Amino acid sequence: AQSVAQPEDQVNVAEGNPLTVKCTYSVSGNPYLFWYVQYPNRGLQFLLKYITGDNLVKGSYGFEAEFNKSQTSFHLKKPSALVSDSALYFCAVSPVGAGSYQLTFGKGTKLSVIP
Amino acid sequence: SQTIHQWPATLVQPVGSPLSLECTVEGTSNPNLYWYRQAAGRGLQLLFYSVGIGQISSEVPQNLSASRPQDRQFILSSKKLLLSDSGFYLCAWSPGLAGKEQFFGPGTRLTVL
Numbered sequence: 568a569q570s571v572a573q574p575e576d577q578v579n580v581a582e583g584n585p586l587t588v589k590c591t592y593s594v595s596g597n598p599y600l601f602w603y604v605q606y607p608n609r610g611l612q613f614l615l616k617y618i619t620g621d622n623l624v625k626g627s628y629g630f631e632a633e634f635n636k637s638q639t640s641f642h643l644k645k646p647s648a649l650v651s652d653s654a655l656y657f658c659a660v661s662p663v664g665a666g667s668y669q670l671t672f673g674k675g676t677k678l679s680v681i682p
Numbered sequence: 683s684q685t686i687h688q689w690p691a692t693l694v695q696p697v698g699s700p701l702s703l704e705c706t707v708e709g710t711s712n713p714n715l716y717w718y719r720q721a722a723g724r725g726l727q728l729l730f731y732s733v734g735i736g737q738i739s740s741e742v743p744q745n746l747s748a749s750r751p752q753d754r755q756f757i758l759s760s761k762k763l764l765l766s767d768s769g770f771y772l773c774a775w776s777p778g779l780a781g782k783e784q785f786f787g788p789g790t791r792l793t794v795l
Contacts, residue, residue, distance in 0.1 A: 601783055610772055610786035611726075657726070668714050668733075668776055670784060674725040 569594040569660050573673035580648045581681050588643040588676045590658030597663040600641040601670065602632055605655040617641060628652070648680045684709035688773050688787035695794055701746075701760040703790050705773030708754065713775040715756040716784060717748055720770040732756060733778060768794045 570593045580586045592598055599618055603611040615626025622634040632643045641658060655677050659670040685708045695701060707713050717729040728741045730748035738748050745764050749757045756773060770791050774784040 603786075608770075608789070608791065610788045611774075613783045613785065616783055655724075668778070668782065669728065669731060672726045 569598075569662055569671045571658050571660050571671055571673035573656075573658055573676045575676050576674075577677045577679065579679045579681060582650055583647050586645050586648040586652070586678065586680070588656050588658075588678060590641045590643065590673060591639050592641060592658070592660040593639065594660050594662045598641075599661040599663060600632075600634060601659040601661075602626065602630070602641075602643050603657045603659065603672075605657065605675075607654075611657060614643070648678075650680045650682050653678055653680045684775070684785065686773060686775055686785060686787040688771075688790050690790060691788065692791045693793070695763050695792065697765055697794055698762050701758070701763050701767070701792070703758040703771055703773075703792075705756040705758075705787055706754055707775045710775070710777070711753060712778055713754065714778050715750060716774040716776075717756065717758050718772040718774065720772060720789075726772065730758070763794045765794050768792055 572591045574589055601616045602614040604614055605611045614630050615624050615632055617624050617634045625631045630645050632641055634641050655675045657675050658673040661670050687706050689704055715732045718726045719729055720726050730738055730740055732738050732750045735750055735753055746760050770789050772789045773787040776782045776784040
């Protein structure tokens with residue numbers, strides 16, 4: 568069975584500074600990897616995904632993530648944080664293979680961007 | 683474009699009462715459909731998923747059930763709610779292909795008193 572770890576419950580960063588939200592995963596074989604963002608009392612919004620190819624994936628709102636197979640990590644990054652980036656971020660994994668449409672989510676990391 | 687609707691947005695129910703939450707998807711056909719529960723604003727627990735009409739897979743045995751009477755309709759039900767059923771319920775859909783992201787509805791906040 569697959570799993571996702573988001574080791575930080577909360578990340579605080581000053582506005583304008585770079586941000587990183589960490590994610591490591593465990594899966595049999597190759598992974599599909601995803602990042603989602605959730606604002607209070609709202610559904611999850613898709614940010615980006617890694618399927619195959621370039622290890623650096625660019626997504627919505629200036630976010631990017633780097634797939635590192637040897638470290639089984641998929642950290643979310645942004646060069647310059649905005650106050651509006653404050654939200655709950657989820658990493659998710661799905662194994663590559665037939666019928667692999669179920670996602671396993673991490674517990675989430677609360678990002679607070681301080682003005 | 684595709685949209686996903688959930689209703690109601692909020693619900694307060696007494697213990698022991700029935701439950702019916704509805705989710706519908708527009709703009710696509712043959713989607714995979716999912717019900718999640720999120721407790722305390724944190725992790726998501728997959729409750730049910732469906733790959734077609736009448737096909738329901740349960741991930742966690744519990745007080746809830748799901749049905750898919752139409753291709754783009756997914757219903758979450760309970761005959762008797764428990765206090766522990768309180769939470770934020772999210773419906774999602776994805777294309778029926780591996781490696782595709784899921785798209786989430788706005789959610790239903792259920793409080794059982």
